[in-house]
């Protein structure tokens with residue numbers, strides 16, 4: 236993501252994908268290396284004993300993503316994570332969709348191949364709740380003060396892996412306890428290729444989906460969603476999430492609904508006060524008139540530096556966000 240009052244720089248360079256066999260192996264390894272879901276998530280369900288969001292479980296998904304290496308579009312790590320997300324949905328019995336597309340690379344004379352992913356869950360025909368996060372990571376640590384480190388790819392523990400980790404654990408909970416209404420987990424590609432001062436290089440996957448979500452036959456087609464909840468940079472050990480500026484300005488009712496739930500749940504990481512405006516994957520949907528809120532803590536010194544590693548994140552922070560979203564999935568707002 237980028238903010239108009241904060242500068243960033245950096246360029247991405249695509250790499251060839253690893254062979255398909257290697258991808259499947261990586262996916263299986265990733266799934267196997269994450270501990271089995273806790274008993275409460277795997278075996279409980281229904282009114283007697285509910286599945287609960289487990290921050291430690293989400294943290295293990297964050298760490299395993301980082302262990303894959305950079306998830307830059309076109310890299311082996313990106314391909315392995317895409318395969319792992321699809322295998323995760325399949326193993327849980329949930330429906331998953333690949334939404335591949337091509338577009339010119341914003342900074343290189345090559346075709347960029349990106350893939351948004353959608354996992355569907357839930358019952359009934361009420362309005363769908365969309366939960367999103369970007370699963371790509373940034374090609375460089377361009378805000379790092381050390382020039383040598385600034386040229387390296389971002390680990391993206393918070394910037395990328397944190398939101399994706401929450402979604403991967405939510406998939407497990409929804410498999411154990413199907414939601415009362417439809418839910419779509421959306422994994423956006425190509426969020427973080429942008430350069431300083433060039434918003435056009437950011438949010439490539441969400442721009443594409445915002446233009447085509449209601450195409451005939453598309454997995455999200457149908458009545459407009461109840462709303463999009465975007466999770467980005469939600470793993471900061473020192474988590475404080477204000478009401479992001481674009482969300483508040485263009486989807487105030489939806490933003491206040493989500494924050495009111497956080498307050499009712501006593502989740503102290505959520506601060507119901509105006510925060511900075513951050514250009515992120517929710518903006519293309521806001522521009523199309525769809526309600527969207529970005530849950531983001533942009534006060535993160537490690538942003539786009541080599542210090543954005545798992546040690547800068549915590550299970551407790553992921554749990555604050557996961558508990559809120561899981562409650563909104565179980566008890567959808569009217």
Ligand SMILES: [Zn+2]
Pocket residue numbers: 236373394427539
């Ligand atoms: Zn970023």
